[in-house]
Amino acid sequence: MELIANRNPQQMILDTSEIVSKSGTNFIEANTKSISLNHLRKDCTIPVFAKDNESTISHFEFIDAVNDLIKQQFPNEIINRPEIRVSHIIKGRTPDAIGIPAKELKEHQKTIYYERMAFIIEIPSLTENVNRNSLSLTVGGVRSYSEQNLYSKKSLEKFKVFIGFKNMVCLNLCISTDGYMDSIRIGTIGDLEQHIKLLLSNYNKERHLGMLEKMSKYQLLENQFAHLIGKLRMYQNLPKEERNGIFPFGLNDSQVNQVVKDYYRCPNFSRNEDGSINLYNLYNILTEANKSSYIDSNFERNVNAYEFINKLGNSIEFKTKDYFLP
Incomplete structure (x- = not known):
């Protein structure tokens, strides 16, 4: 060249x-x-x-x-x-x-x-x-x-x-x-x-800010967060045909590990005293874990985290079934 x-x-x-x-x-x-x-x-x-x-x-x-x-x-x-x-x-x-x-x-x-x-x-x-x-x-x-x-x-x-x-x-x-x-x-x-x-x-801009604000209105209990992490790990290894209809979560296993660490240790967005975590804090520890993504996939995974959290919020609000929630 x-x-x-x-x-x-x-x-x-x-x-x-x-x-x-x-x-x-x-x-x-x-x-x-x-x-x-x-x-x-x-x-x-x-x-x-x-x-x-x-x-x-x-x-x-x-x-x-x-x-x-x-x-x-x-x-x-x-x-x-x-x-x-x-x-x-x-x-x-x-x-x-x-x-x-x-x-x-x-x-x-x-x-x-x-x-x-x-x-x-x-x-x-x-x-x-x-x-x-x-x-x-x-x-x-x-x-x-x-x-x-x-x-x-x-x-x-x-x-x-x-x-x-x-x-x-x-x-x-x-x-x-x-x-x-x-x-x-x-x-x-x-x-x-x-x-x-x-x-x-x-x-x-107003719609984006509104969606970010809305995330804080919903939370996962400790057992729900544990279920979510288990499902995220399982999703990475699901056969291709079984992934149909499931939201295509973008972070990899090592990044999911970082999410768990930040759930306990993040100075800004970690769990509450009772183990619960709201979706806004969860979104931020997802985007924190995403910083380890290469340039090629970083922005796509960032958008994916935004869509994923909003999907969880909709499932909680409308009480609909979701693969990632119990």
Whole structure:
């Protein structure tokens, strides 16, 4: 696969004078590391489609486009610097470094780009209080070159974007179903901007907040929580034909283990003295466990946790049968 240098035109450079602060928190963990937008712009090469040498849309262009649209949509608000997490670094070298041992390479002879990238942009001036937690409006996205066939000619590229909230107590993301666009396939930045504008305009903030508030009205007793955990473990190993009609829970076994630990030990969302736990607290320990998901699946599992908790709430409210409840 061929690489080309990231030489973006001047108008693509982010105007940092309009950005106020960076919270420096980890919205995802897994095997990721934090980098700056400037690092993406200056230090990273851009993959191309090998058969026609057409450039892909770079991580920098993606983030920069979302940031510009946020400033257009919320012109009078405080907008934080993008928080960027990357993984799966792809290393290369310049032609003059052929034959040089890796340990002897100079910095200008090394090339890199990151196969997977996730970012969020927080708008701290748009903050709501839900169940005594401060939630700030947040927009973000995910890109993974692993979902592109870079060995062919230029084709549509896949992106994921969301708008939702970040819980300032635990730094978890709260993403609703209507605040998430999965599998956006576009050919140009202009196409991407149209999808992002559509997401921002269609997102119902009041409905999302109302659903989060409603979660606290329902709770599981200790024996119900124990039943739920047992069913979650069983679900992972159910034969495929027996999963039909059962909600497709997204977290894996190790993450379910983390949910149990946080049920007992989480300083913010653990069980009550009688062993019960309300659905809002359960939702937050699910999203906390989800931080260990890789970039590829993190946002999907976050939405899955939101849908799962709302499904449990509906089952309790309307007294309907549910595989996960006794």
